[in-house]
Amino acid sequence: AYPASGKSLLPPRNLEVGETFQKLGMLEREYIRDVYNNFFKPFSNHLQVEYSNITAEKRRLDLARLDLDAAKSKVRGARTPEAMQQNEQKVRECQAAFDRQYEQTKILLTEADRKSDEFTCHLEEFIRSQ
Numbered sequence: 001a002y003p004a005s006g007k008s009l010l011p012p013r014n015l016e017v018g019e020t021f022q023k024l025g026m027l028e029r030e031y032i033r034d035v036y037n038n039f040f041k042p043f044s045n046h047l048q049v050e051y052s053n054i055t056a057e058k059r060r061l062d063l064a065r066l067d068l069d070a071a072k073s074k075v076r077g078a079r080t081p082e083a084m085q086q087n088e089q090k091v092r093e094c095q096a097a098f099d100r101q102y103e104q105t106k107i108l109l110t111e112a113d114r115k116s117d118e119f120t121c122h123l124e125e126f127i128r129s130q
Contacts, residue, residue, distance in 0.1 A: 039126055043119050050112045057105040064098040
């Protein structure tokens with residue numbers, strides 16, 4: 001829109017409007033980048049990491065429960081006092097392992113719940129900012 005003389009054919013107000021739209025576009029792009037970097041990316045990472053951790057801990061808890069159940073059934077099937085005593089010791093060990101795994105899983109779930117509450121607050125702030 002510039003002729004050979006170097007002067008604009010557009011009135012100055014149109015130039016101001018164009019510059020304003022450019023600034024708005026840059027601000028919107030910056031806003032989207034900030035939202036992605038400060039909310040969506042951390043939230044996505046949180047979900048991926050927490051879900052895999054919770055799944056792994058739940059799997060370990062399930063295996064500990066299966067070990068405990070197997071040990072208890074061996075106690076019921078023991079024929080001699082020595083075998084029963086040995087199997088009861090195995091039940092106590094399996095019960096202790098199950099209890100430890102239960103506590104670890106419970107702590108992980110409690111932490112995930114707390115983080116979810118934090119992200120809910122961040123999401124509410126994000127919605128308000130729009």
